[in-house]
Amino acid sequence: MDSGGRPPAPGSDGPQRPSSEKGHAQGRLERVRAAAAALATKGTAGIRALVRRVEQTPPPPGPFRPGFWRSPIRGPWLTSVFGLVLLVGIPILFVTGALSYAAYNPGLGTLNDQTPDKGLLGFYLFDWPTHPYWLYRLTQGVHVTLGVVLVPVVLAKLWSVIPKLFEWPPARSAAQALERLSLLALVGGVVFEFVTGILNIQLYYVFPGSFYTLHFYGAWVFIAAFVVHASLKLRRMTRALRSRNLLTEMRTGLDDTQPEPPDPDGLVALGPAAPTTTRRGALAMVGGGSLLLLVVTAGQSIGGRLRGTALLAPHNRDPGSGPNGFQINKTAAAVGINPAHVGPDWRLEIHGPGPMLVLTRAQLLAMPQHAAALPIACVEGWSTPDQRWNGLRLADLAALAGIPDAGSVLVESVQPPGPYSSVVLRGNQIHDPRSLLALRVNGADLSLDHGYPARVIVPANPGVNNTKWVHRLTFRT
C-alpha cells in the first residue's frame, strides 16, 4: 500500500469548483491527497505491525494451541452436515415464529401488541386468517416441536466448530474481527432463543422480562447473524458436502475412519487421536437424540392416543375425563377468578353503536345455538384435537349490537387485569360462521376451567386469544 495511489472515490473531495479556479484548486487537492495517503499508510502500517506482533506471539497454552483439539472426525464435512440440517430447520423455526407473532394480531392496537416499539420488525404483518381452522395448531406445533428436536443438532454443530473459538491470533484482519463479532450474535442468539423458548413451554419464567418481547427481539438479533453466516459459508458448506459421499460414510467402519484432509479453517485436528467412533456413529447419536426428543414431545401437539407418548412434555396427560377433560392453559384458580363473578349474577354485556344489551346465561341459551368443531392450540406448542363447541355466533352478536359488519370486537374477561384478560379480534374472525361465544362443549356446560359461563372460540386463533370467562363484548366498525 504505497503512497500516491488511485484518486479517492468521487464525491469525497467536496463540492466541485468553477473552472477558473481549477488550476489552483488542483494543486491544493493534490497536497491534501498526498497528506491523506501518507496518513493512511502510516495508520495501516501501524495496524500491520500490531497484527504481525500478535501473530508472532505464541498462542497461550491449552485450547489455543493447534494440537489441543484431537477429535479425528471433526472437520468441514461433519460440520456441514449439521449446518445443512440447521439451514433447513432454522428458517422453518423463524417463519413459524413470525407467523405466531402475526397470529396475535398485534396490528389491532395496544391491547394485542406486547411489542409496541417493534417498528420495522413487524413489516410483514397481515390479517391472520381463520382458514384452515387448524392453521395455528400446525404452525405452532411445528415451531415448538422442531425447536426441541433441533437441540442435539445445535449442540453438535457448536461442538464441531469449537476450535474456531480459540483461534490464534484472535483476528488476522478487520474482516475476520467483524465476522467473529457477528458470531457472538449468532451463538449467543441461538442459545438465547432455544433457552427462552424451552423454559417458556415449561412455564419456568426465570428469564429477565416478558417472554414475548425477549423471544421476538432475540429472534431478530439471531436471524440477522444467521443470514450472514449462512451466506458467507454457503459455498464452503456445499464444497465440504461434496468432498465426501454420505452413503460411503454410512458404510465406513471404525477401522477405516480417517481424519478429513487439513482445512484452512483449522477444524481438522493436527494431531488426531485414534478414532473412538465413526462419522456414521456421530450422526446416528445426534439423530438418535433428535428422534428421542421427538418421541417424548410430539404427542402433546398431536393429541388423542399419542398424547401419552409425550413422556416428558408438559401437556402429556388429560387433566380430567368427560366432556371437559381436555387440556387447560390457565385454570380459574390460577388467574384468580372470583366465583361471585361467574355465578348466577353473571351477565354478558354487549356494546355497540346501539343501546347496551345485558343478557343472562339462560337468555343466551334460549337464542339460536350453533356448533363448531375446533381445537385449542397454545403458543406453548401443545394442542387438543377438535372439540365440539356450542354457542352463539360472534357474527350474530355483532348484528344484535347493531353493527353486523363489525370490523373488530373487544373481548373482556372477568379475570383480574393482566396479560390476555382481554383481546381484540378482527372482522374476519367475527364473521367466520365457526367463531362462537361458546356456552357448551362436547355436549356439556363449559367447566369453570374452560371458561364458564361463556368463552370465545375462533378458528386458527392462538389459544390465549380465545378469551375465557367473557363478560363484555364491544363491537366496533
Next chain:
Amino acid sequence: MARFVRWYGSGPLHLLVLIASFAITGYALVRLFAVRPLEVAIWFVGAAILHDLILLPLYSLADLSAQAVLRHRAPRMPQPPWINYLRVPTFLAGVLLLVWFPLIFDLSIPYPGAARLPEGVYLGRWLAITAVLFAASALAFALKLRRVHRATRATKERPAPGHDAAP
C-alpha cells in the same frame, strides 16, 4: 479493489453484508435491551459463555476422563471398543435432561396450577427412560462381548486342531 482486500481482509461484499446485519442487530438490540438491559445482556452473552466455556468443556472432560480411567484397567480378555456403549445412553439421557429439566426437577411453580396437572411425575419418568437406555446399551454390549469372546476362542482353537478331538 485489491487494495481494499489487502487492507480489509476480504471483499467489499463481505463488509456490506456484515454492516447490513449489524444494523438489523442494532435495531433489534435497542428494543431487546429496552427493559432491564443489563440482565438481558447477561443472558445473551451468558448463553454463549454457558455453552462454549462451561457445558462443552464439562462434557468433553467427562468423556475423556471416562476413557482415561477405564483404559487403565488391564483387560484380562480382549475388549471391544466400549466407550460408545457408555457415551450414547449418557448423551441421550443428557439431552432429555437438558431440555426438560425444569419439569423433571419440579422447578416450575405455576405449572400445576395452570395446567391442572401434577408435576411430580417427570423425575420418575426421566429416570425410567434413563434406566431403559442404559439397560439396552448394557444388553447390546453383552451381546457384543459374547461375539468377541466366541471369535477369540475360535482363533485360539484353530492353531491346534485335533489336539482335543473327541474320542
